[in-house]
Amino acid sequence: MDDHSDDIRRPSPRIEVYAGAGRKRWPDDLKAQIAAESLEPGAIVTDVARRHGCRPQQVHDWRRRARLGQLVLPASADTLSFVPLVSESPLPAAAEGTVQNLSHF
Secondary structure (H helix, E strand, C coil): CCCCCCCCCCCCCCCCCCCCCCCCCCCHHHHHHHHHHHCCCCCCHHHHHHHHCCCHHHHHHHHHHHHCCCCCCCCCCCCCCCCCCCCCCCCCHHHHHHHHHHCCC
């Protein structure tokens, strides 16, 4: 019986192509950008991942890391953020009375 498994003329049912030298390294700022894009209203994780050439599982992992505070997402242009005001000098006596009076309303 002839064994044709080594016959190079016979087409292989599957071809594997390896490009590059292994895993792609994603910088944190790009991960954050992709995760933020996936959190936009109406965004579909699979579509976002495909657009950026990564796997949906990676995007889900980056979103999880963002929730845990391990990945800082960029601020959206539509998002307003407030920063607490901290004064190093005490308020004048007149201003303190005004603030106290306003607190009763």
